[in-house]
Amino acid sequence: MKTLISTSGCLIFLALLLITVTACNDKKESASENNATASQQKVEPPQIDIHTAVVTGNLDAVKQHIAAGTNLNEKDPFGGSSPLISAAVFGKTAEAQALIEAGADLNFKNNDGSTALHSSAFFCRPEIVKMLLDKGADKTIKNNYGATAYETVAGPFTDVKSIYDMMGKVLEPMGLKLDYAYLEKTRPEIAAMLK
Numbered sequence: 001m002k003t004l005i006s007t008s009g010c011l012i013f014l015a016l017l018l019i020t021v022t023a024c025n026d027k028k029e030s031a032s033e034n035n036a037t038a039s040q041q042k043v044e045p046p047q048i049d050i051h052t053a054v055v056t057g058n059l060d061a062v063k064q065h066i067a068a069g070t071n072l073n074e075k076d077p078f079g080g081s082s083p084l085i086s087a088a089v090f091g092k093t094a095e096a097q098a099l100i101e102a103g104a105d106l107n108f109k110n111n112d113g114s115t116a117l118h119s120s121a122f123f124c125r126p127e128i129v130k131m132l133l134d135k136g137a138d139k140t141i142k143n144n145y146g147a148t149a150y151e152t153v154a155g156p157f158t159d160v161k162s163i164y165d166m167m168g169k170v171l172e173p174m175g176l177k178l179d180y181a182y183l184e185k186t187r188p189e190i191a192a193m194l195k
Helices: 002-040 050-055 059-068 083-090 093-101 116-122 126-134 149-154 157-174 180-194
Strands: none
Touching: 050 059, 050 083, 050 093, 059 093, 083 093, 083 116, 083 126, 083 157, 093 126, 116 126, 116 149, 116 180, 126 180, 149 180, 157 180
16 A cells, blocks of 8 residues: 555656646747747848938838847948938938937047037037937037037138038038028027037
8 A cells, every 4th residue: 555655656746747847848938939939020120221211311211220220320431420410411300319319329420520419510400409419419529620519600601601512512412402591590509509
């Protein structure tokens, strides 16, 4: 009788052990399936590159790049600008906001040493200037010409009109439109924001 009880006890123990092992394996398979599903749900970047998405105002594509983990500070091949600098130049406020909120480098310098603050100031994008300042962009950075963002807008419009002419001519094929009356009127307002 003792042997029967002992054998029964062993069988019960083995049955419980088998049930426990099976349950653990089921949990591991379930976790593997969940991980596989999560991997399959990884966001892929869109077909359009991040700079084109910004310049064309394709906010959905910018957000998809952000979700996919695209380098938010990727230099464009033209002038070494980051997507945030491109947003500042072309006045793409929603795209700039998305990039800022996603952690783009506010003080990233392009090939001319200009930052998004320089670009948004020079091209009179007050909303973007404000966003950058609110997030702590460095106002003291000087570009390769020795100018801070403030200094790019502090002087008279007539002194820099030729620069706007040149920039407008170069960037017009990419969609940049300059309103000289607006620039002349807004430059002092931007300068006041940057003091």
